[in-house]
Structures are given as structure tokens and as C-alpha cells.
Amino acid sequence: NQSQNSNDKPVITVTLEPLRYFTEAIAGDHFTVVSMVPKGTSPETYDPTPQQLVDLAHSKAYFRIGYIGFEQSWTDKLTDNAPHLQFFDMSQGIDLIYDDTHIHHHTTDEEEHPHATGVEPHIWNSTINAQIIAGNILSALCSIDKNNEDSYMERYNALCRQIEHTDSLIRQTLATPGADHAFMIYHPALSYFARDYGLHQIPIEAGGKEPSPAHLKALIDTCKDEKVHVIFVQPEFDRRNAELIAKQTGTRVVDINPLSYDWEAEMMHTAKSLAEK
Numbered sequence: 001n002q003s004q005n006s007n008d009k010p011v012i013t014v015t016l017e018p019l020r021y022f023t024e025a026i027a028g029d030h031f032t033v034v035s036m037v038p039k040g041t042s043p044e045t046y047d048p049t050p051q052q053l054v055d056l057a058h059s060k061a062y063f064r065i066g067y068i069g070f071e072q073s074w075t076d077k078l079t080d081n082a083p084h085l086q087f088f089d090m091s092q093g094i095d096l097i098y099d100d101t102h103i104h105h106h107t108t109d110e111e112e113h114p115h116a117t118g119v120e121p122h123i124w125n126s127t128i129n130a131q132i133i134a135g136n137i138l139s140a141l142c143s144i145d146k147n148n149e150d151s152y153m154e155r156y157n158a159l160c161r162q163i164e165h166t167d168s169l170i171r172q173t174l175a176t177p178g179a180d181h182a183f184m185i186y187h188p189a190l191s192y193f194a195r196d197y198g199l200h201q202i203p204i205e206a207g208g209k210e211p212s213p214a215h216l217k218a219l220i221d222t223c224k225d226e227k228v229h230v231i232f233v234q235p236e237f238d239r240r241n242a243e244l245i246a247k248q249t250g251t252r253v254v255d256i257n258p259l260s261y262d263w264e265a266e267m268m269h270t271a272k273s274l275a276e277k
Contacts, residue, residue: 009029009030009031009032010030010031010032010059010060011031011032011033011034011055011058011059011060012027012031012032012033012034012059012060012061012062012063013033013034013035013036013055013056013059013061013062013063014033014034014035014036014062014063014064014065015035015036015037015043015063015064015065015068015070015071016035016036016037016043016065016068016124016259017035017037017039017259017260017261018124018258018259018260018261018263018266019035019063019065019090019124019133020033020034020035020261021261021262021263022124022130022133022134022137022159022263023063023137025134025155025158025159025162026134026137026138026141026152026155026156026159027137027141027152027155028151028152028155030141030145030148030151030152031060031141031145034055034059036048036052036056036070037070037259039259039261040235040236041236042069042236042237043065043068043069043070043259044068044069044070044208045069045070046069046070047074048074048078053077053078053081056078056081056082056085057081057082057085059082059085060086060144061085061086061087061088061140061144062078062082062085062086062087062088063088063090063136063137063140064087064088064089064090064091065090065091065121065123065124066089066090066091066094066096066119066121066123067091067096067119067121067123068121068122069121075087086144088136088140089136090123090133090136090137091123091133091136092132092136093132093135093136094123094129094132094133096119096120096123097119097120097191097192097195098118098119098120099118099120099188099191120188120191120192122188122189122190122191122192122258123192124258124263125189125190125191125192125193125258125267125270126192126193126195126196127163127164127166127167127170127196127267128167128192128196129192130163130263131160131163131164134156134159134160134163135156137156138152138153138156162264166264166267166268169268169271170197170267170268170271171197173268173271173272173274173275174197174199174271174274174275176275178275178277179274179275180199180227180228180229180230180274180275181198181199181200182199182200182201182202182226182227182228183199183200183201183202183228183230183231183232183274184202184203184204184219184222184223184228184230184231184232184242184245184251185201185202185203185204185231185232185233185234186203186204186205186231186232186233186234186237186238186239186241186242187203187204187205187234187237188201188203188205189234189258190232190258190270193267193270197271199274200226202219202222202223202226202228204219204231204241204242204245205237210238210241211241216241216244216245219245220245220248220249223245223248223249223251224249228249228251229251229252229277230251230252230254230273230274231245231246231251231252231253231254232254232255232256232270232273233253233254233255233256234255234256234257234258234259235255235257236259239253252273254273256269256270256273258270
């Protein structure tokens with residue numbers, strides 16, 4: 001188990017791999033960072049293993065992304081399991097997008113989360129939000145480990161410079177003549193990315209469900225009208241509908257993984273896919 005053998009460094013648990021990337025970038029060698037939702041599984045529906053719940057009790061803190069399905073259903077149980085654990089919400093200060101495709105109906109009766117209804121949870125797929133998340137990580141680390149504030153501050157500044165660099169590369173890429181301004185995607189994970197760069201995201205999935213034949217037909221028409229050339233698919237979703245639409249419209253199906261640890265590479269890959277012909 002990685003939380004026990006890394007020279008017994010204190011552990012911070014985070015929800016997702018991209019959040020582990022940001023946290024490690026700022027925490028440096030002071031903490032071991034562990035993701036709750038493993039690679040290749042959906043954070044909308046993931047259930048932690050009993051072993052993960054046991055390990056969680058050894059963590060110093062839990063950094064949640066904010067509104068992702070896994071957190072909506074599990075935070076209460078995680079808190080019960082590790083009552084001493086400090087929780088930090090990384091979505092603080094982010095200008096949230098509200099939509100009806102992410103309404104979670106599995107809130108418990110004792111504790112409704114009315115504010116969480118229909119928040120677009122994929123906040124990390126945005127350079128603007130990434131800076132805010134980095135700031136939230138910095139303040140969380142400084143509050144749990146005051147002795148190393150200077151180190152965190154220095155690493156935070158380096159990460160922000162890197163995020164700004166990525167942002168300028170993305171802007172440059174999307175400014176290429178003929179770059180697409182609309183794209184289709186199976187599950188709408190790029191709403192913040194689209195907002196940052198003035199793009200139109202067209203989700204195939206309707207309200208978290210497979211599209212109906214009528215909806216598929218409408219999507220095919222939209223594809224043609226909006227000159228869509230790229231349909232993004234994520235590894236944890238079925239590709240069949242995307243491939244069907246691609247065949248009817250002559251578009252390319254492009255694999256992306258917004259849940260990847262390699263945040264920069266993934267953001268660049270998404271931008272480049274829209275600029276390539």
C-alpha cells in the first residue's frame with residue numbers, strides 16, 4: 001500500500017488524478033498524495049474499496065474537487081469513517097457553470113445539497129480554474145503544515161507560471177486559421193474549457209443517458225450545421241454512438257482523457273485536435 005511505505009510521509013487523499021497532479025506539484029516531497037478514484041474509472045459513479053476507506057483514516061487531509069458524483073454520494077460516509085480528517089473544497093472561488101446534465105438524485109434525506117444540484121463538476125479542465133485550484137491547494141497546505149509555507153509558496157508560483165504557459169499555447173493553437181470553434185463530446189466534461197476559449201461543446205449524452213434515435217439524428221444535423229470535425233470520447237464511456245455519428249458526418253473520433261494525471265499534455269492534446277485538419 002502506497003500510503004504506508006513512502007518513508008511514512010503524511011498522506012493527503014484527493015478525489016481525482018488531475019487533482020493529484022496539482023497537489024503534488026505544490027506539496028513537493030512533504031506529502032504522499034493518493035487519489036480515491038483510480039485511473040480509467042468514472043468519478044461520477046465510483047465506489048471506494050473497503051481498503052481505501054481504511055487507508056483514508058491515515059490521511060492528514062482530504063482535498064475534494066467540489067461537486068463530482070463520487071463526492072456527492074460518498075462525502076458523508078468518508079467523514080463518518082475518518083471523523084478527524086480535514087476536508088478542503090478545491091472549487092472555492094470558481095465561477096461555476098450550472099447545467100441540468102449533472103443533477104445527482106442520490107443525496108441523503110438528512111443532508112440535502114441543494115446548491116450542488118446541476119453544477120458542472122469538471123472544473124479542472126480549465127487553465128483559469130486550475131490557477132484557482134492551485135490557490136486553494138496552497139492555502140490548504142499552509143493551514144495543515146505552517147512550517148513549510150515558503151516551499152509551498154515557491155512551488156505554487158512555479159505551477160502558476162506553468163499553467164499560464166499552457167494557456168498561452170492553447171490560445172495560440174486555437175487561433176490557427178481554420179481551427180474548429182465547435183466540437184462534439186460523449187460526456188460533457190469540457191464545459192469550462194469551452195467557456196475559457198469561446199468554443200461550443202455539443203454533448204452526445206443527454207441528461208446522463210444514451211441519446212434516443214431522434215436525438216442522434218438531431219446531433220448529426222448539428223454536426224453538419226456547426227462544421228464539427230471532431231468528436232471527443234473518453235475511455236470510461238461507450239464509443240458506439242460517437243462512431244455512428246462520425247460515419248454519418250465524416251468527422252474524426254478523437255480519444256481524450258480529461259481525468260488524466262498529465263493535465264498539461266491532455267489540455268494541449270484537446271486544443272491540438274481542434275486545430276488539426
